[in-house]
Amino acid sequence: GENVEQHPSTLSVQEGDSAVIKCTYSDSASNYFPWYKQELGKGPQLIIDIRSNVGEKKDQRIAVTLNKTAKHFSLHITETQPEDSAVYFCAANEYNDMRFGAGTRLTVKP
Amino acid sequence: DGGITQSPKYLFRKEGQNVTLSCEQNLNHDAMYWYRQDPGQGLRLIYYSQIVNDFQKGDIAEGYSVSREKKESFPLTVTSAQKNPTAFYLCASSWSRAPYEQYFGPGTRLTVT
Numbered sequence: 001g002e003n004v005e006q007h008p009s010t011l012s013v014q015e016g017d018s019a020v021i022k023c024t025y026s027d028s029a030s031n032y033f034p035w036y037k038q039e040l041g042k043g044p045q046l047i048i049d050i051r052s053n054v055g056e057k058k059d060q061r062i063a064v065t066l067n068k069t070a071k072h073f074s075l076h077i078t079e080t081q082p083e084d085s086a087v088y089f090c091a092a093n094e095y096n097d098m099r100f101g102a103g104t105r106l107t108v109k110p
Numbered sequence: 111d112g113g114i115t116q117s118p119k120y121l122f123r124k125e126g127q128n129v130t131l132s133c134e135q136n137l138n139h140d141a142m143y144w145y146r147q148d149p150g151q152g153l154r155l156i157y158y159s160q161i162v163n164d165f166q167k168g169d170i171a172e173g174y175s176v177s178r179e180k181k182e183s184f185p186l187t188v189t190s191a192q193k194n195p196t197a198f199y200l201c202a203s204s205w206s207r208a209p210y211e212q213y214f215g216p217g218t219r220l221t222v223t
Contacts, residue, residue: 009150032209043116043200043214044153051209089152093208097168100152 003027003094006101013080014109021104023090024072030092033073035064038087038103047088048075080108113137116201116215123195123222131186131218133201141207142184146170147198147217156199159184160207188220195222 003026013019025033031052036044050057050064050073057064061080066073073092077084085108090101114135123129135142141160145153155168159178173192178184184203188195198219202212 004152006152030209034211036214041217041219043202043216045214046211049211096208097155098208098212102150102152 004090004092004099004101006090006104008104009102010105010107012107012109015080015082017080019075019077019080019084019106019108021075021088021090021106022072023074023092023101024070025092025094025099026071027092027094028068028071030071030094032093033064033066034091034098035062035075036089036091036100038089040086044089077106080106082108082110084108114201114203114213114215116199116218119216119218121218121220123220125222126190127222128190129188129195129220129222131188131199131201131220133184133186133215134182135184135201135203135213135215136182137203137213138181139203139205139213140181141204141210142178143202143204143212144168144174144176144184144186145200145202147200153200156186158207188222195220 006023034049037047038044063076087103117132143158144156157176159165175187201215204210204212
């Protein structure tokens, strides 16, 4: 079943603002945490990932943080642009399977 | 170009008919997966395969069947036993089973009436 919880389910921000999406997982042995972006009618595309040996990773306007003690990780998007509008999924390798959150629909208003 | 392809993009079937969704990858990945995506829900695993001629059930395998006769191909058959088959189906592949990045295909939207 689904062991990764993702919040919020929808998020609306003004262009230029930051967006934060949070996920929690349950398997303390999880060590790989990817984030995917899915545009309408397309398959998910990896945007950033993090492994459990680091606490933070950045790639231009996107960053991911990981708190292993609390078993949660977050996606941060700064200086949002309309083309960031999409559904974002977090995932974690739990109990040998990749488990996905339910998704966050991000809308960036111009 | 390396990648993963699914066909067709849209598929329409009548109730009671079996239908097969195609998935091909040229990434030389060992592992392949099928997921089902319903509106407002995450990806649910139907079947996965770690190697040719071997596959395992995922969380929602009932009413589905797969085969893995070639490394590049992992077709999914939606049988008439699947109670609610209308959904968006995604195929993915990775070097090996978790914890590796999964590459997704563009998806097939199946509508059964």
